[in-house]
Amino acid sequence: xxxxxxxxxxxxxxxxxxxxxxxxxxxxxxxxxxxxxxxxxxxxxxxxxxxxxxxxxxxxxxxxxxxxxxxxxxxxxxxxxxxxxxxxxxxxxxxxxxxxxxxxxxxxxxxxxxxxxxxxxxxxxxxxxxxxxxxxxxxxxxxxxxxxxxxxxxxxxxxxxxxxxxxxxxxxxxxxxxxxxxxxxxxxxxxxxxxxxxxxxxxxxxxxxxxxxxxxxxxxxxxxxxxxxxxxxxxxxxxxxxxxxxxxxxxxxxxxxxxxxxxxxxxxxxxxxxxxxxxxxxxxxxxxxxxxxxxxxxxxxxxxxxxxxxxxxxxxxxxxxxxxxxxxxxxxxxxxxxxxxxxxxxxxxxxxxxxxxxxxxxxxxxxxxxxxxxxxxxxxxxxxxxxxxxxxxxxxxxxxxxxxxxxxxxxxxxxxxxxxxxxxxxxxxxxxxxxxxxxxxxxxxxxxxxxxxxxxxxxxxxxxxxxxxxxxxxxxxxxxxxxxxxxxxxxxxxxxxxxxxxxxxxxxxxxxxxxxxxxxxxxxxxxxxxxxxxxxxxxx
Numbered sequence: 001x002x003x004x005x006x007x008x009x010x011x012x013x014x015x016x017x018x019x020x021x022x023x024x025x026x027x028x029x030x031x032x033x034x035x036x037x038x039x040x041x042x043x044x045x046x047x048x049x050x051x052x053x054x055x056x057x058x059x060x061x062x063x064x065x066x067x068x069x070x071x072x073x074x075x076x077x078x079x080x081x082x083x084x085x086x087x088x089x090x091x092x093x094x095x096x097x098x099x100x101x102x103x104x105x106x107x108x109x110x111x112x113x114x115x116x117x118x119x120x121x122x123x124x125x126x127x128x129x130x131x132x133x134x135x136x137x138x139x140x141x142x143x144x145x146x147x148x149x150x151x152x153x154x155x156x157x158x159x160x161x162x163x164x165x166x167x168x169x170x171x172x173x174x175x176x177x178x179x180x181x182x183x184x185x186x187x188x189x190x191x192x193x194x195x196x197x198x199x200x201x202x203x204x205x206x207x208x209x210x211x212x213x214x215x216x217x218x219x220x221x222x223x224x225x226x227x228x229x230x231x232x233x234x235x236x237x238x239x240x241x242x243x244x245x246x247x248x249x250x251x252x253x254x255x256x257x258x259x260x261x262x263x264x265x266x267x268x269x270x271x272x273x274x275x276x277x278x279x280x281x282x283x284x285x286x287x288x289x290x291x292x293x294x295x296x297x298x299x300x301x302x303x304x305x306x307x308x309x310x311x312x313x314x315x316x317x318x319x320x321x322x323x324x325x326x327x328x329x330x331x332x333x334x335x336x337x338x339x340x341x342x343x344x345x346x347x348x349x350x351x352x353x354x355x356x357x358x359x360x361x362x363x364x365x366x367x368x369x370x371x372x373x374x375x376x377x378x379x380x381x382x383x384x385x386x387x388x389x390x391x392x393x394x395x396x397x398x399x400x401x402x403x404x405x406x407x408x409x410x411x412x413x414x415x416x417x418x419x420x421x422x423x424x425x426x427x428x429x430x431x432x433x434x435x436x437x438x439x440x441x442x443x444x445x446x447x448x449x450x451x452x453x454x455x456x457x458x459x460x461x462x463x464x465x466x467x468x469x470x471x472x473x474x475x476x477x478x479x480x481x482x483x484x485x486x487x488x489x490x491x492x493x494x495x496x497x498x499x500x501x502x503x504x505x506x507x508x509x510x511x512x513x514x515x516x517x518x519x520x521x522x523x524x525x526x527x528x529x530x531x532x533x534x535x536x537x538x539x540x
Contacts, residue, residue: 002016002023003016017231021228021235024232024235025232025235025236025238025239025240028232028236030232030233031233032233033045036233036236036237037237044195046194046195046197047197047198047200047201048200049193049200049201049203050200050201050203051203052204053205053215054099054206054207055212056091056092056207056208056209057091057209081211081214084211085112085113085211086113086115088208088210088211089115089177091208092116092208093116093123095206096109096174096176096206097123099174099204100120100127100174101123101124101125104152105152105170105171106149106153106154106170107154107172107174108154108167108170108172108173108174108188108191109127109153109154109155109156110157110158110173110175110176110188111155111157111176111177112157112177112178112179113177114131116177117131117155117157120155121155126152127151127152128153128154129155130142130154130155130160130161131156131157132157132159132160142154143165146167146170147166147167149169154167154170158187162184162191163187165191166191167191168191168192168196168197171192171193171197172201172202172204173191173192173193174203175188175203175205175206176206177207178207178214178218179214180218182221182222182225185218185222186225189201254269254270256269256274257269259524261527261528261531262531263504263508263509263527263530264504264509264510264527264530264531265510265511265512266497266513266524266527267512267514268513268514268515268520269515271324271515272320275324275327275492275513276324278324278328278490278511279328280328281327281330281331282328283329283489283511284333284483284484284487284508285333285334285336285479285482285483285489286328286334286335286336286490286491286492287338287470287479287489287491288337288492288493288494289337289338289469289470289493289495290318290321290337290339291305291306291493292339292340292342293306293308293311293314293342303515305317315364318361319364319368321492322365323368324492325370325490326369326370326419326420329419329490330424331419331420331421331422332418332421332423333423333482334417334418334419334482335417336482337365337417338415338474339357339358339412339415340357340411340412341355341356341358341410341411342354343389343391343410352392352405354407358375358413358415361415365415370418370419370420371417371418372416373416373417374416375416376413376416376442377411377442377443378411378412378414378444378447378474380410380411380412381409381449382394382408385410386409392405393406394406394409412474416482425484427481427482428484429480429481430480431480431481439477444474444477446473448471449471451471451472451473452469452470452471452472453469454496469495469496470498470499472498472502475498475502475503479508487508488510489503489510490510490511490512491512494514494520494523495514496519496522496526497523497525497526497527498526499512500512500526500527500530501527502530504530504534505530505533505534510527512527
């Protein structure tokens with residue numbers, strides 16, 4: 001519900017951030033300083049933390065060739081990181097010893113390899129080394145000697161002494177090498193940078209310049225963790241205040257509104273509820289593109305079909321939409337539903353393939369008593385699709401590697417359903433025989449994928465990916481074929497108003513419903529533009 005998996009792995013959906021932290025605040029608690037709970041921060045303000053990377057030049061060519069590469073290929077997973085760490089160990093240990101021996105202050109030195117610790121201990125007089133193989137009493141004695149000042153430098157691993165210990169008598173921290181673990185980074189620093197520390201804490205990170213991405217990764221995780229903590233604290237405080245004042249409510253940002261133009265009516269809100277306000281058998285044609293399961297994420301609303309947890313839940317909820325469509329569309333008239341097949345993902349579905357969204361949609365309409373009347377395939381450019389989706393099945397590299405993974409590009413479909421009963425008013429399309437010959441083909445060619453309304457104006461800053469709105473050429477053909485001039489066209493998923501815009505240009509009236517406020521506002525602007533074009537003879 002709150003996360004999405006894409007090329008960057010799992011991440012929090014942009015627009016789901018607020019809802020996610022509100023949900024966490026309803027069952028969790030977080031505070032970082034007393035003022036988070038309304039108390040004074042006296043004695044609980046941490047001193048400054050300074051992080052200083054110390055870069056050691058590494059022979060990138062030699063390191064690459066030691067791993068079987070002719071040229072440096074960057075850090076390749078755990079194996080690559082381990083190889084670079086070992087091959088640059090001597091230079092990092094030497095630099096660490098130089099810094100430690102030039103200082104008279106206490107230091108905690110975190111290492112990741114046994115050899116790093118052992119070699120460094122030999123170069124720093126009086127340093128104590130604590131290893132995992134040491135007897136428990138030896139570890140305890142060594143750590144006590146450091147805390148009580150009988151030893152100046154402690155060398156150990158984070159998994160040995162990085163959790164729970166109070167080492168705040170020391171304000172100098174060093175990492176000889178680094179892992180990608182933010183938990184290890186956080187805990188290791190917090191042994192010294194904790195409430196009660198009286199001095200700025202200095203952190204020296206000794207790395208080869210080849211390992212720069214590791215530090216960048218850890219610091220990026222640190223920034224995300226800080227932002228998450230800030231959001232959690234803010235929402236916990238808000239939730240607790242509301243709970244204490246008995247003000248917890250189910251407000252989820254849902255609003256309803258209505259805007260009317262010369263040839264159109266837009267309704268803001270849940271399409272099932274708002275269609276309930278439309279008279280029975282008052283719609284001449286419905287053209288729309290529903291959410292495609294959870295493939296595209298439009299809003300953080302629990303009313304949004306695209307936020308369904310499962311395919312079964314999606315079609316259960318879609319059933320309410322279909323039942324309303326059957327009620328409001330005149331008997332014998334057409335519902336044109338735009339769909340596409342849905343790729344599956346290994347990480348979420350357990351396999352790479354396709355879901356038959358087209359077939360499931362047909363079954364859903366038939367269950368509600370609509371008649372499956374026909375369909376048309378809309379040709380799509382596979383190269384554009386490959387560039388946009390990076391689909392393994394379309395790539396030239398896969399053609400040369402293993403064609404068993406190749407598949408054709410995914411077409412769009414217009415599924416045509418007919419409401420039960422006999423049409424009372426004949427539809428007389430204003431098209432030529434040659435046009436009908438072209439449009440009667442099972443595949444529509446020549447629909448330009450870029451022939452859409454401008455989508456950017458409907459996007460909010462935190463929006464996720466948004467499917468391109470339905471092409472105007474597709475809508476034009478549907479409206480021309482299955483409605484008469486002056487009749488009413490409905491879209492329960494109006495988006496930025498594409499169906500209405502084209503319907504108005506073709507002399508029809510339009511009723512649209514949209515849940516997302518930014519899309520609703522964009523739709524109203526586009527529908528006003530359509531009114532202007534009609535009034536001025538389509539000249540603007």
